[in-house]
Amino acid sequence: MTQPILKSHQLAKRFGQFQALSDVTLTVNPGEVFGFIGPNGAGKSTTIRILLGLIRATGGSATIFGHDVWRDSVAIHQRLAYVPGDVYLWPNLTGGETIDLLLKLNGNAHTTRTDHLIQQFGLDPTKKARTYSKGNRQKVALIAAFSQDADFYIFDEPTSGLDPLNERLFQAAVLKLKAQGKAVLLSSHILSEVERMCDRIAIIREGRIIETGTLAQMRHLTRTEITVTTHRPLAPHQLTGVHAVQAGPQPNQWQFSVDASALASVMTQLSAAGVVALQSTPPTLEDLFMHYYGKE
Known part of the structure; x- marks a missing residue:
């Protein structure tokens, strides 16, 4: 039986007196696009930051590739690509230089695949990052992520700021990853996007997973x-x-x-x-x- 790429069990996080997460139990399998939805403040980004090893959980456990997300975060990141909803870039580097640097930081190189993605997304790689709109900053991060041959892709509101054409390009790229057997965790507030791409969905409310399953399984509600x-x-x-x-x-x-x-x-x-x-x-x-x- 194939082992899950991501497995979390009763993940919890407290900030002082505020309980941000109470019981987040998830699994993401190879070749699966897993949707993670909920309103702002529900706990999506907090969960993702724990999975990335950026903050430490106060309860429960989580593993990616069988490794503890906090203790083994460096090893996990070598096989993982991540795009946040708000991308901040080095202002004096061009878009092309930023893409190359992001790839190099993870042991990857600029390839013809990168050039194809730059052309597809309509990015001018010669402009300084400080001149980019929010949408163009998102494109830089997405191009760097899709250029990598990662085993697990985490997208946290990745199409924020993109026009509808680029949203469709993103969706096509994700479905291509799925066809290659890659695992994808997609946090999004665009429900049509989640519905179109995701095999299973988890709905989070006030730090708790309240429903998980395929859309067909949930339709009884x-x-x-x-x-x-x-x-x-x-x-x-x-x-x-x-x-x-x-x-x-x-x-x-x-x-x-x-x-x-x-x-x-x-x-x-x-x-x-x-x-x-x-x-x-x-x-x-x-x-x-x-x-x-x-x-x-």
């Missing part, structure tokens, strides 16, 4: 949207598990949402009324996210 037109009159208000019923513009047309547990019985009732047209929309990651945070 939300409702499916149904638009249906039937031959015979239908009274969806009377069906168990049906919510937010609205009459459509056509005769015998209705729009409503259905609990996952009631979906089979509702479909049976619709069939009995003679379905003319039916459209169902499964819940999205945003629906799932709002299931936990919408009431705040």
Whole structure:
């Protein structure tokens, strides 16, 4: 059985009287893109800083490649690439010089792959870093990360400041890493990005992991949207598990949402009324996210 790249168990972190993390248990496997989502202040970046060995946990344990993240951080970083959400560069170096330096610090070299990434992301490598916008600073870090042949990639809000075209380039590059059997931990607030790329997702709230699994496994927590037109009159208000019923513009047309547990019985009732047209929309990651945070 393949061993996880990342494994954390009941990770905890306290800053004075503030409990930033209480129980963070995660696993990331080879060839997996793992999404890590939650609002600002939920504990995503604190978790990542612990995994990188930048701060020490006050409880629990975490290993990457089987090595303790605090004690063996130097050995871990030799096989790891990381991009933060706010990239700070040496102001007097050009973008190209910065990329080369970042690669050299990790024992890598500038290759044709690096040149291809610079061209893809539309970066001018001759400009000084102090002239770069936030988006261009992100590009420098992403190009350096994707130029490396790492075993584990950690991205913490990596597309902050990028335009939609470069976001798509980032997504394509991540999916290419996945196809090569690399492991990726992606922290993002762009739910469509996570939904498009991630195999599994963990939702963190107030320092605790409250749900982990594939999107398909989590969809039981939300409702499916149904638009249906039937031959015979239908009274969806009377069906168990049906919510937010609205009459459509056509005769015998209705729009409503259905609990996952009631979906089979509702479909049976619709069939009995003679379905003319039916459209169902499964819940999205945003629906799932709002299931936990919408009431705040």
